[in-house]
Amino acid sequence: MRKLLYLTFSMALIAALTFYAMWAADRPAGHYLSDLRINLAIDQGTPADRGNLLGIQPELFPTDYQSPERLHRKLAAYLQKAQDQGLLNEKTIVVLPEHVGTWLMVSGEKDELYQATTLKEAMNWLAVSNPWKFLRALVSATGDRRLDDAHLRMKAKGMAKDYQALFGGLAKEFHVTLVAGSIVLPDPSVIDGTLKIGRGALYNSSVVFGRDGLPIGQPQRQMHPIFAEHEVIEANGEHTLNIVDTPAGRLGVLIGSDSWYPDNYRKLDDQGAQLVAVPAYVIGRGTWDKPWRGYKGLTTPGSVSLKPGELSEGQAWHRLTLTAQPPSSQAIAGMSVFLRGQFWDQGSAGQSFLSSNGQQFADGNARGARLLNLWL
Numbered sequence: 001m002r003k004l005l006y007l008t009f010s011m012a013l014i015a016a017l018t019f020y021a022m023w024a025a026d027r028p029a030g031h032y033l034s035d036l037r038i039n040l041a042i043d044q045g046t047p048a049d050r051g052n053l054l055g056i057q058p059e060l061f062p063t064d065y066q067s068p069e070r071l072h073r074k075l076a077a078y079l080q081k082a083q084d085q086g087l088l089n090e091k092t093i094v095v096l097p098e099h100v101g102t103w104l105m106v107s108g109e110k111d112e113l114y115q116a117t118t119l120k121e122a123m124n125w126l127a128v129s130n131p132w133k134f135l136r137a138l139v140s141a142t143g144d145r146r147l148d149d150a151h152l153r154m155k156a157k158g159m160a161k162d163y164q165a166l167f168g169g170l171a172k173e174f175h176v177t178l179v180a181g182s183i184v185l186p187d188p189s190v191i192d193g194t195l196k197i198g199r200g201a202l203y204n205s206s207v208v209f210g211r212d213g214l215p216i217g218q219p220q221r222q223m224h225p226i227f228a229e230h231e232v233i234e235a236n237g238e239h240t241l242n243i244v245d246t247p248a249g250r251l252g253v254l255i256g257s258d259s260w261y262p263d264n265y266r267k268l269d270d271q272g273a274q275l276v277a278v279p280a281y282v283i284g285r286g287t288w289d290k291p292w293r294g295y296k297g298l299t300t301p302g303s304v305s306l307k308p309g310e311l312s313e314g315q316a317w318h319r320l321t322l323t324a325q326p327p328s329s330q331a332i333a334g335m336s337v338f339l340r341g342q343f344w345d346q347g348s349a350g351q352s353f354l355s356s357n358g359q360q361f362a363d364g365n366a367r368g369a370r371l372l373n374l375w376l
Helices: 002-025 068-084 102-106 119-129 131-140 146-153 156-174 256-260 262-270 313-320
Strands: 039-044 052-057 092-095 177-179 183-186 189-191 194-196 202-206 243-246 249-253 275-280 333-338 353-356 359-362 370-375
Touching: 039 353, 039 359, 052 068, 052 333, 068 156, 068 370, 092 275, 102 119, 102 146, 102 156, 102 183, 119 131, 119 146, 131 146, 146 202, 156 177, 156 183, 156 194, 177 249, 256 275, 333 370, 353 370
Parallel strands: 039 370, 052 092, 092 177, 249 275, 275 333
Antiparallel strands: 052 370, 183 202, 189 194, 243 249, 333 353, 353 359
16 A cells, blocks of 8 residues: 555656646747837937937836847837937947846746736746756855845846847847947856856946947946845946947946946046946836935945935936036036836836036936937
């Protein structure tokens, strides 16, 4: 009798494991319908032969990341609209928002993940659908938030490959220089023209792709991650800023709240930066109009007198982001571009704006995808 029970239990276990393996390996493609419309919100300056900064504030959702091909379709539609309006040329620099590449972590997943109601539930589906990748990443994870670390790390190799293929491909397809927002990867670097990952800490990094589709220089790592991310995303301890040469001029990239630190603009000035791109992301629907909560990192610049609650979040971004505001920044132009959309229960805020000759130009309508153009 005992042998029969043991045999029955063993067969049931094998059947359950076989069913789970088949379920985890299955990746059905669900129905997909996405809004490809985008409006030109700001068109500042006069066309000349000096090029332009073109910000794309996309409106993205989890299903847009169901495959790199789907995300390409949406972003390519935005760029095609810009091209149809005469906004693309060989000196155009396109700026995308922060974390536009990070969400590639959910690419190629099961329908249950995209249909989840909360981010936590979606991450649970991510782990259970990729058990071996998740367990390997969990072993390598560090810090107090090891689950979050593992979720970001478990598909990093594929994310880096998809990120370069997608955004480098768009740069080559439309013959533009492209600031590819940012992506969270472990110890990223460019080796022989290819974006590679390491085994170290996670960094929020941005890569600039040239008109040939190849990375220009090394990834720019974020120096001041917001406090909520600091236990998962490492700060760039070297505090280095990379300047890249583009057909429109020397370009520096400040990721998110890195743009709030006056010393960063001095470092860019020292390297002759003429243009500054700020990929950004503000979490929480309605946050833009709520009181500013202060510096969200571990350090507050001594030269900044702005206090929490003194202004709204949006007003603080305009005050602290010093692109093209002499004498604080000697750059001739700058642009801050925010990610918009809804990722499960995690909404977004932020309204993109640009700076030129000490003036700022913003679009007050946060709804829908937006194009912001500045002729240099």
